[in-house]
Amino acid sequence: MPDSRPFPHVLVIGAGIVGAATAFYLSRAGAKVTVLDAKAPSAGATGASDGAVSVASKRPGVMMQLARQARDLYAQLVQDEILTDLFHTRPTYLFARNDLEVAVIAAQQRDLDHQGEATLWLDRTMLMRRVPGLGASVLAGLKVPRDGHAIGYEVTHRLLACANVVPLRHTPVLELVLSGQRVIGVETPGGRLLADVVVLAAGIDSMHFLGLDKVMIPRKGQLIVTDRAAFGYAALPGPLMSASYLASKHTPTAQQSSVSLVIDPLRTGQFLIGSSRETGVLDRQTDIRTVTTILREAVDVYPPLARQRVIRTFAGIRATTEDGLPIVGRHPELDGLILATAMQGDGICLGPLVGAAVARWALGQDSAQDLAALTPARFLKPCGSDHSRSDVL
Structure with missing residues (x-):
């Protein structure tokens, strides 16, 4: 029988390339998406990057493997007329x-x-x-x-436009809204925003929410x-x-x-x-x-x-x-929260690939890539106590 479950409403914190890619893939699947940013799209690391979609520069192992897949995805998005004129192969x-x-x-x-x-x-x-x-x-x-190049803010703008998503600008998140062990939304200066799934793709600003200041x-x-x-x-x-x-x-x-x-x-x-x-x-x-x-x-x-x-x-x-790898995956303790942050200098390269994986998780599906090495569980330990509405990890 076909899956009759309704699509979730997903709230994405961060309007950089990872957040935009997440919104794009969710929108294409039929989900409702809200994107918000403390400043504006590409105002963080995405707008201050060199645009390298590079395998040559990656550490051996999982990062090199993911970079090859990410570069292929860029080429596919060009072929699908999503990133036309925005991604170019170069040595x-x-x-x-x-x-x-x-x-x-x-x-x-x-x-x-x-x-x-x-x-x-x-x-x-x-x-x-x-x-x-x-x-x-x-x-x-x-x-x-076979390496390539794409300007991060241009890719971000295109993906948001294709998703028909207008981010909420100058909307910082004050805290996560919790119901027991599940994240159900966020508090902002303009009020509470509720969602079925929350994606945290806010880069360095994610430290505040994750309690990961030491890693x-x-x-x-x-x-x-x-x-x-x-x-x-x-x-x-x-x-x-x-x-x-x-x-x-x-x-x-x-x-x-x-x-x-x-x-x-x-x-x-x-x-x-x-x-x-x-x-x-x-x-x-x-x-x-x-x-x-x-x-x-x-x-x-x-x-x-x-x-x-x-x-x-x-x-x-x-x-x-600490280990030089991004933090990407479902939160090990809180349902309804997916993390996609700490992309190092590799956000432009990996952004669409990570966004595609996060979108699948938000829809209750498995990722098409093996991202186990990036799991948040390697840093986040059990809290050992109940969470209230104002709890921030």
């Missing part, structure tokens, strides 16, 4: 500047090959043929040809935008990503500030250059010392950048965790 070039970094990208190639991902090792001569103008410090590289770690990243080197097309065939960026993925809990260089050629002919990794920092200010450090490294790697002007600097806050 990523990992580069090394010393023997240790050569070993890092060689190890990454082995892991990518193990996943069946196409790669091409490039010595300096071969790399220079593909990326003319590289500095003398660059020794070798690795090309990963959910803010990380600030400063980025730079230049003027145009070329008009109407990218000035490089793909982004240049340092081996130090890969190394930082392997040490997610490092309590230090550093620069992990990525030079990203935008389709406008501009460059997006980043970024710092400032663990534990919550302000969104840029500073001359950090910007100068990033630019000095960038010009060393790609000297033609010295001809460009800096037209903008900005910073975003990403949420990471």
Whole structure:
């Protein structure tokens, strides 16, 4: 017999790319969706991202596997005329500047090959043929040809439009509304909103609701935008990503500030250059010392950048965790609450895939992907007491 259960009303906290993707898949299935945000769509990490839909940059294991599936989903959404003109395939070039970094990208190639991902090792001569103008410090590289790019706020806007959902802006959540051990809604300054299922996709702001201050770690990243080197097309065939960026993925809990260089050629002919990794920092200010450090490294790697002007600097806050993995899944103690947060710097890549999984959970179905490694249960322990309406985890 066909399933006659009514579709739930789902309330999504957070109007970034994960929340928008969740709303899109729920709406497409016929569910009622309400999306709210403390500020506005893409006001958080989604709007301060580099747009990489990259397998090349991922940690071996579950993140690399999920990134491959996520990239395929982007291509499918283009084919379905949902993300037309918003997702583009382009290669990523990992580069090394010393023997240790050569070993890092060689190890990454082995892991990518193990996943069946196409790669091409490039010595300096071969790399220079593909990326003319590289500095003398660059020794070798690795090309990963099937990576892609999508601008986060554009994808978010498109998915919300396709879902026919207008988010409630400037609507912060004050607390979760509970009935026993079930979440039935949220309290906002404008009143209570009730729902059958609540999805928490609010990024760093999720710490307040989850009580995960010790495992959910803010990380600030400063980025730079230049003027145009070329008009109407990218000035490089793909982004240049340092081996130090890969190394930082392997040490997610490092309590230090550093620069992990990525030079990203935008389709406008501009460059997006980043970024710092400032663990534990919550302000969104840029500073001359950090910007100068990033630019000095960038010009060393790609000297033609010295001809460009800096037209903008900005910073975003990403949420990471003790083990470097996102928090995605049903809450282990509270029914009706699904978590999709702490996406690291991988939210643009994984956003549609995670949104699809969350939507299926909200509809009472199983995810099409194996996301067991991301379960909230690895951090959230039994509370051991009853919850009242004002309880906040």
